[in-house]
Amino acid sequence: MATEIKAPTFPESVAEGSVAAWHKKPGDSVERDELIVEIETDKVVLEVLAPEAGVLAEVLAEEGETVESEQVLGSIGEGSGDKPQAQGNDKADAKAEKKDDAKVEKPAGGGKQHEVKAPTFPESIQEGTVASWSKQVGEAVKRDEVLAEIETDKVVLEVVAPADGALAEIKAEEGSQVTSEQVLAIFAEGAGGEASTSADAEPAASADDGASDEKVGDKILAPAARKLVAEHDLDVSKIEGTGKGGRILKEDVQRAVKEGSASKSAKASGGGAAKAAAAAPAVEGERPEKRVPMSRLRQTIAKRLVQAQQTAAMLTTYNEVDMGAVMDLRAQYKDTFVKTHDVKLGFMGFFVKAASEALKRFPDVNASIDGTDIVYHGYQDIGVAVSTDRGLVVPVLRDTDSMKIADVEKGIVDFGKRARDGKLGIDEMQGGTFTITNGGIFGSLMSTPIINPPQTAILGMHKIQERPMAVNGKVEIRPMMYLAVSYDHRMIDGKDAVQFLVTIKELLEDPARLLLDI
Structure with a gap:
């Protein structure tokens, strides 16, 4: 008796999904609770066991088809599927058998073959790019040696070798x-130099081998x-x-790009255009350009x-802070601080603690907007913008109110x-x-930071610049x-x-306030 395979019960906010991938083909043996198919919704990827x-x-329900909650996707019958493809009951199975046989015939060193799969992405990530x-x-x-890197919109994930061997096919x-x-x-255990011979002999068996080819004229791309x-x-x-x-691979x-043999020739556009082209001055020397995705x-x-700019009514307010007190404190205790905590005493610790205190006094600044709702947070999780070669990332310090400056x-x-x-x-x-960004480390004197949704505010730090200031009726040079x-x-x-900004200013200009909570 056949057992129905049904799609999972979707969450209330999800109306439908699509069949992302079947991990088994008709005729394949399956074990109880073994992954058979994945259903991709607009929020998560659901596994069907x-x-x-x-x-x-x-x-x-074939791959790519739209399915509803608890829809029947297929069925499981009794029996064993040890050699389903040798019977030729189905054209698709016969084609798959032929393709699998071709892979086995490749001289991949005679070892066991494995499928190298992308990592399981977190729920908030739908797809990635092979970097x-x-x-x-x-x-x-x-x-365990790194084979490939998968770049998502947040992190880079590594794909490692399942055993000693070599890649048989990408x-x-x-x-x-x-x-x-x-x-x-496809990865082959114990394979080595001979696998490359097979790859060279079969240039068509690459990642481009798929159902998404496109025909342009009489050419297939x-x-x-x-x-x-x-x-x-x-x-x-x-x-x-x-x-x-x-x-075309x-x-x-x-x-063709390297040889320059497939460039589109410029069309004649009349005498006026020809004269304009002739009148254009010749540019000497190389003018290289590079286009990368x-x-x-x-x-x-x-x-x-x-x-953020399109959805938020964003406004910026500015102030200036005298950093003399913080700088004196750092100079006085920097050596002792390093010996005690094994880390240097920087400026960011003071700013994070000052921001945490100010956020407690002004809960609206620590809130976030969710649709038409306002979410007030009874804790302070402050993101600190970090610049990398790949771009800006914002890791989050949790419960900063209870953290020490050393932490x-x-x-x-x-x-x-x-x-x-x-x-x-x-x-x-x-x-x-809440988020803090420091453009001062790159020399920025003033900037307008952009809010990190769904947060409602962001603090921008800048370069410390000595300037003449009026202090008690006298002009003094102060680090501002x-x-x-x-x-x-x-x-x-x-x-x-x-x-809120004035509170941060006052706490930094008199750091004792942070200890006395005033």
């Missing part, structure tokens, strides 16, 4: 988008090749394809910044190091209630810093924003 052991009898392959087909690797080229647990490559053609504005008819059936486009992190940063400094040093190494986790960059607070006027009134 086998309700019983048996053989996958049929698939009723780079550290190893090529046929290149010997050790167990299914997802650099730059291609992948989903959670998608198969990236692989997905990666199509992307390069669009980027370089090439004439497809001038590119010679080396893939199966004359299919990524390598063919790269070769925007990283997913940079795309996310751009999207969030534009979203803050240690946390920031740790965040900075791991951010530059790409080792920060998703959970460490989510859930902040401009401070800026950008805030969402939908939530925070100007009076509260100004008083």
Whole structure:
């Protein structure tokens, strides 16, 4: 008797999903609670497990199809599926068998083959991009050695080798988008130099081998090749394809770009245009340009910044703080502080503690907006902007009100190091209630920071600059810093924003207030 495989019960806010990937084919043996299929919704990817052991009898919802909550996706029958594809009961099975046999025939060293899959992405991440392959087909690797890096809009995830051996086939080229647990490559245990021979002999068996090819005229383009053609504005008819059936691969486009043999010729546009072209002065020397795709992190940063400006009624208020007291305190205790806590005493610890105290006094600044609701947070989780080569990330210090200045400094040093190494986790960059950014380390004297949604305010620190100031009726040279607070006027009134910034100023100019809570 067949057992139905049903889609999970979707959350109330999710109306439908799509079949992301089947991990089994009709005829394959399955064990109870083994992963069979993944359903992708607009928020999460849901896993469907086998309700019983048996053989996958049929698939009723193919990959890419839209399904509803608890819809029947397929069925499991009784029996064993040890050799389902040898029986040829189905055209799709026969085709899959032929493809699998071709892989087995590859001289991959005679070892066991594994599917190399993308990591399981967190719920908030739907897809990633293959940033780079550290190893090529046929290149010997050790167990747990990094094979590839997957870049998401928040972190870079590493894919490691499951055993000693070599890559037999790469299914997802650099730059291609992948989903959670998608198969990236085939890995052969004990394989080495001979695997590359097979790869060279079969150039068509690459990541471009898929159902998303596109036909342009009489030419067939692989997905990666199509992307390069669009980027370089090439004439497809001038590119010679080396893939199966004359299919144009990524390598063919790269070769055409290097040789300059597929550029679109300029069309004649009349005598006036010709004269204008003739009159244009000749430019001597090389004028190199380089076009690279925007990283997913940079795309996310751009999207969030534009979203903040489009959705928030953003306004900025400024003030200046005399940093003399804090600088004197640092100079007096810096050596003792390092010996006691094994970390340098910086400025950020004072700012985080001052901001924590000010946030307690002005809860509106510590709140966030969720649709038409205001969420007041009874804690202070402060994000600290960290600049990396890949872009800006904002790891979060939790419960800063209960942290000591030494704990803050240690946390920031740790965040900075791991951010530059790409080792920060998703959970460490989510859930902040307020953000501090320091443009002063790069020499910025004044700027207007942009709010980090759904937060309602952000504090901008700047360069300490000596300036003449009137102190008790006399002109003195003082170390001054401009401070800026950008805030969402939908939530925070100007009076509260100004008083919040003045509170930070007062606490920094008289650090004893932080200890006395006044």
